[in-house]
Amino acid sequence: MGATGKAVFAQSGGPTAVINSSICGAIEEAKKHKEIVAMYGSIHGILGVLHENMIDLNRESPRTISLLRRTPSSSLGSSRYKLKEEDYDRILKVLAAHDIRYFFIAGGNDSMDTANRVFRMARERGYELSVMGLPKTVDNDLPITDHCPGYGSVARWLALSVRDAGLDTEAIYTSDTIKVVETMGRNAGWITAATALARQQPNDAPHIILLPEIPFNRDKFLSDVERIYRKLGYALITCCEGLRDENGDYLTASQRSLDTDRFGHRQLGGVGETLCGIIAEGLKIKARADKPGTIQRVSALLASPVDVEEAYATGAQAVKHAVEGKSGWMVTLEREPGAEYACKTGIVSLEEVANREKKVPREFINAEGTGVTGAFLEYVTPLIGGPLPEYARLGKHFVKKRL
Numbered sequence: 039m040g041a042t043g044k045a046v047f048a049q050s051g052g053p054t055a056v057i058n059s060s061i062c063g064a065i066e067e068a069k070k071h072k073e074i075v076a077m078y079g080s081i082h083g084i085l086g087v088l089h090e091n092m093i094d095l096n097r098e099s100p101r102t103i104s105l106l107r108r109t110p111s112s113s114l115g116s117s118r119y120k121l122k123e124e125d126y127d128r129i130l131k132v133l134a135a136h137d138i139r140y141f142f143i144a145g146g147n148d149s150m151d152t153a154n155r156v157f158r159m160a161r162e163r164g165y166e167l168s169v170m171g172l173p174k175t176v177d178n179d180l181p182i183t184d185h186c187p188g189y190g191s192v193a194r195w196l197a198l199s200v201r202d203a204g205l206d207t208e209a210i211y212t213s214d215t216i217k218v219v220e221t222m223g224r225n226a227g228w229i230t231a232a233t234a235l236a237r238q239q240p241n242d243a244p245h246i247i248l249l250p251e252i253p254f255n256r257d258k259f260l261s262d263v264e265r266i267y268r269k270l271g272y273a274l275i276t277c278c279e280g281l282r283d284e285n286g287d288y289l290t291a292s293q294r295s296l297d298t299d300r301f302g303h304r305q306l307g308g309v310g311e312t313l314c315g316i317i318a319e320g321l322k323i324k325a326r327a328d329k330p331g332t333i334q335r336v337s338a339l340l341a342s343p344v345d346v347e348e349a350y351a352t353g354a355q356a357v358k359h360a361v362e363g364k365s366g367w368m369v370t371l372e373r374e375p376g377a378e379y380a381c382k383t384g385i386v387s388l389e390e391v392a393n394r395e396k397k398v399p400r401e402f403i404n405a406e407g408t409g410v411t412g413a414f415l416e417y418v419t420p421l422i423g424g425p426l427p428e429y430a431r432l433g434k435h436f437v438k439k440r441l
Contacts, residue, residue: 043139063353146175171368204243220310
């Protein structure tokens, strides 16, 4: 069994539409266990513990906590802070001063690294502390887990947004004939791949999907764009911010040292504009870039109900494991076999997921490297929580010309 003491909850990395649902699940589950005598919220991730900047969650009303289940962003605040060796003494002193025996953190690859560091520090120094990770990343690139809370919602939001953008581009193709939509995702193309869900009919957008798993080839790209443009009179392309060329270099990335986070990740962005430039130069065709930015990861407008509930479940399960005495684990989502979608939770050691990425497998990418396969669509469709709205497409039965 776990120790008796207080619990602290933290959120880390990029906010999402459902990270608050994970924390809601954890808090509401923690209230059921006598081992957890009080609950704190760490403001801005691990920095809240480091600076002793925590709030008393017991003073929040049950209704407020319940509303977290449907509230986007990170209500506790987030951060991207990499622990330094000199931070450990301070963290241990703060934990001990408040008799905190449970540490829960929701986040992605880097956040699980933070959780793993806190777990090892407590174990090495003989401080009884249960550390549990709650998976969270819209990039969907945490290994072991089938998928990550946050992904289903961004997939739904982008799929419908790209469907809308495709109709917009088709409608006024005489002025903006080619559109490039740049998505988030860094080194993994899961988000970009999900834009394939936008299609209702074979000729619908997106017509080209560019993932970082497939090296970008300029000549092939221009050939593909020209072929689609000649066939349809317009084209819509979706691309991942982390698109790389055949040398492994990002198509666009800031060279300034200030544009890296504390984990050394280069700030990405601008690949959409770069592709528009390539099209304009190579084909002499006007192209426009759209970049939804951070709204795609955090919007609750189209949050997937499956995503919301699975995020809640990971939080609740993390607490259940912790009070049983487990520490140094992250909750996972495990898809069960069968025609009907079903998912259960499991656990994996923090060591196995910290700072590791899961890329889109080749079997999910079509042979041409410009789209996805049926296997990927089977994988992603249940995660968005139901079909997208159906749009009309006129038959366009033209009247015979008389002049």
